[in-house]
Amino acid sequence: GESVGLHLPTLSVQEGDNSIINCAYSNSASDYFIWYKQESGKGPQFIIDIRSNMDKRQGQRVTVLLNKTVKHLSLQIAATQPGDSAVYFCAERRSYIPTFGRGTSLIVHP
């Protein structure tokens, strides 16, 4: 079936390291992808997005890479900080309906 999933449920890194969170999708018709961050007790917060006609997009300390050949999406966080500790979700959109992955918990050790 079609799905959006995450390879790792938990990722632990040291403060200052770069973090990479991965996401696999199987629906080649998806035209838009989004990464969200969710801190404990809060709603998801938009981080960065990318359209299917792009393969890379950069924001402030974050980069999203899209590999349509293998249907893979990744979020790179540079110089990870303790404040980056949260659950990160990838989401795909097809026909205006978003589908979210399960989430990866990022733990940043000081």
Add this chain to the structure above:
Amino acid sequence: DSGVTQTPKHLITATGQRVTLRCSPRSGDLSVYWYQQSLDQGLQFLIQYYNGEERAKGNILERFSAQQFPDLHSELNLSSLELGDSALYFCASSDPPDGRGASSTDTQYFGPGTRLTVL
């Protein structure tokens, strides 16, 4: 603060009861989305409204219904509640739409959520 407000923050009720969750979108946003987040199912899209009309439907049960009012606030009604309905319910609103009822970028701003506990 995303600018999206949800009330109540917490709700505790019994099986078989009916509750109403309320959402006010960001100023200027015409689209409102409802999501359910539970430990076993993750974040699930329920339904979207655009300027008062239903635009997209996801995994919403028949016991659940929603509407968007002329002032653009939205309500999610959950009836005949079951233990499995216990979850976080989020509302989100999106950027000014592209005229087709969906944001061209789909940047959604989420509210703080309502935690529903069914006993």
